[in-house]
Amino acid sequence: MGDRQVPDIVVGRLPIYLRALTFLKADNREITSSQELGDRLGISSAQIRKDLSHFGEFGKQGTGYEIRYLEDNLREILHVDRMWDVVLVGAGDLGNALASYKGFADRGFRVAAVFDAAPEKVGQKLPGGLVIEDVNTLETRVREAGWKIGIIAVPADAAQKVASTLIGAGVVALLNYAPISLIAPSTVRVEQIDPTVHLQHLTYYLG
Amino acid sequence: MGDRQVPDIVVGRLPIYLRALTFLKADNREITSSQELGDRLGISSAQIRKDLSHFGEFGKQGTGYEIRYLEDNLREILHVDRMWDVVLVGAGDLGNALASYKGFADRGFRVAAVFDAAPEKVGQKLPGGLVIEDVNTLETRVREAGWKIGIIAVPADAAQKVASTLIGAGVVALLNYAPISLIAPSTVRVEQIDPTVHLQHLTYYLG
């Protein structure tokens, strides 16, 4: 109940809980339980209650959790009760997909700008209205705008340089799609998305 | 030393090790150590040695690991010493990005076919040479081709149906990009990629 130092593995599950709650709400549900959430997510009900107990008491004995209330609280805990500007680097297929991704807006994020290194791409307008900017201006632009979150969607051999530039310009949270392990100071949080890594995790279990 | 029942969390790290080894090899390195790998990945050297010890002995005392040898062994362990056909569902921006993703081929995967529900997309040819097929033919095609791995890149409201179809047709491993928790039998492995979930994990640590 109101710890400081919540285990990172617990923090990592909160967005999953939040997503499930939003899903239930869209289904016009008003109340749920740790049991129902757990069944849905493949997690034990005890774990869900334990996880939530790090942050407060959000349920009612005998009843469960009011979905909207818990949802609001999780948004606050995760700091997505506000909008975050995100700077996207890389305007290839993946960058384009991310720039026009519909799943950001109502979950706390907005792609504020897109950068690329290719001269023929710079100046082009994306469907969403963003104009691709020159990666040479990345550092200045990030610093001046004060963006704290970056998404890296450039090829592997450019990723570390982009990461270092972003970090140098004040970014403290990175979502990296390039298939390399970024080197970053411990003050900078990095999340990694590498589809091949996930697929290889799966194939371990296949004949 | 050749356990059965290796913890899933260990299996999940192996693709990261493999990726780091390939990276070092590209740098013309021939030997590495658990210390070097650990520094690079932000993992303790003891953990790397322990993880590998589940599968055998791959190093030499006093020397370290021959990169190519360990790489080959990890490929075998992860079953990516072969090529896996992957069926991709969804030909939106994300589907297109995945269909033309260069990071699959040399790491064990090939997008064998792409499906979409939009009539105007069906029949279109993608840059890589694949022709978008009608999702109505998904079940038959998957069954006949015997594909075991599926990637779901459709909107959230279509994802569960696609997953069920794939599973019904024999797919046993899913990589899901739709922002929902899929319901699947325990015989089917699911990996989830939701950029917003990762971003929310990051914002927890931001003011």
Place this chain on the structure above:
DNA sequence: TAGATTGTTAATCGATTAACAATC
């Protein structure tokens, strides 16, 4: 009230780390 479900404690389980003999 009776039934249900929370929040929390204590027990269990599992993963990580430290340490070191073995040995290249």
Place this chain on the structure above:
DNA sequence: TAGATTGTTAATCGATTAACAATC
């Protein structure tokens, strides 16, 4: 040989689960 690094054991640390009093 001396130095380095593995593979493994045992200790530590942390996370999950089971159980239940509290209470809606």
